Amino acid sequence: MVSSVILPKLTYEMQEGRIIDWLAAEGEPVSPGQVLFTVETDKAAVEVPAEEPGVLLKILVQAGETVPVSTAVAYIGAAGEMLPGVPAVPVPALGPQESTRHETDDLTPASPIARRMARELGIDLRDVQAFSGQKRVREADVQAYADAHKAPKPPTPAAPPARPAPLASPVPSVAEPSFELVRPTPLQKAMAARMSQAAAIPQMAAACDVDMSALEFLKNQLRPGWELAQGYRLTYTHLMAALIARAAGTCPTANASWTDEGIRLYRDVNLGVAMASERGLVVPVVQNAGRRPLREIAAEIIRLQGAAEQNRLPASDLEGGTITMTNVGMLGITLSIPLLNPPQSAIVGIGARREQVALEGGEIKVKPVVAVTVVADHRVMDGAAVAAFLGQIKQLLEHPRATLGLEAV
Secondary structure, three states: OOEEEEOOOOOOOOOEEEEEEEOOOOOOEEOOOOEEEEEEOOOOEEEEEOOOOEEEEEEOOOOOOEEEOOOEEEEEEOOOOOOOOOOOOOOOOOOHHHHHHHHHHHHOOEOHHHHHHHHHHOOOHHHHHHHHOOOOEOHHHHHHHHHHOOOOOOOOOOOOOOOOOOOOOOOOOOOOOOOOOOOOOHHHHHHHHHHHHHHOOOEEEEEEEEEOHHHHHHHHHHHHHHHHHHOOOOOHHHHHHHHHHHHHHHOHHHOEEEOOOOEEEOOOOOEEEOEEEOOEEEOOEEOOOOOOOHHHHHHHHHHHHHHHHOOOOOHHHHOOOOEEEEEOHHHOOOOOOOOOOOOEOEEEEEOOOEEEEEEEOOEEEEEEEEEEEEEEEOOOOOHHHHHHHHHHHHHHHHOHHHHOOOOOO
């Protein structure tokens, strides 16, 4: 019996999903638990497994398409079974030239809509690709090619002279739009909604320069043995994540959220670390970062970064954050003033390392510094609380050894 594969509701807020890729092909047998496809939700890229055995008879929603929750995206059944509502229609054999063209079209990068449109118009996707100069053919490229290659209309017989019409203003030609309209992905829609929510929160920000001399010296001391023992490089993000999490543990309102019932003060510091991915910005969470050693925090950030780059972050890695840090220093940005990540009460922005001239003991010295910014929910944290939290971060970053339990290093 043929059964439908339904796009499941994977998060509470999820209304639709975008199919990223299919990991099973039409005509292949599948078994329960085998991953069929990956879908982008409002939070993460999630692998969806088969629930019953059979053959993947038909894929209804192609990679790149977005559909509402509960939409049938494929059919599974026994080999040769008739699909629902699809009569058995003999497929005419393709001639050698047409067969070769379709095989080549299948190898030309194109959106599903563009591919279908080209087939309906009898257009070779290779010609469209050469005409547009784009690596991936879009619907607009096919339409532009079709418009540019329309056959000229045959001349019409001359009509007898007519009485002259009154003069009228010339009708202006309609110019082609000077933009491309891109439909936002579920993740982009969710981010837009969250940022709109964040903008409605009364926020305040405070920033200061932090002397990185001690942290830089410690990092350089740890790096050779660390890479040999752990198999990856120790970065400033790893060190700062551990220290900021510990600072949040000493400032209750920085690890909190505003609710209608009252202010929630969380016992555990679950640190969200903003990361770039092909899908956009994601904020996976290092659980219980306030109590874990540096080695565990660094390893967890490495794991989360790898999953983000491969679009394989499960929803569980994106939930439960109580405070967020974002490090834009590697992009050369000297000052970061981020928006809050609701419902969290604080977010910490880290800027790029730079050299600063300072006068110490009558001597001119050059020291490495970074700008650290705390943006807070002003309903939860007043100015004194924000200043205290920022001061605690500065203290720990400038004296990291004891906090990280590395006094003997």
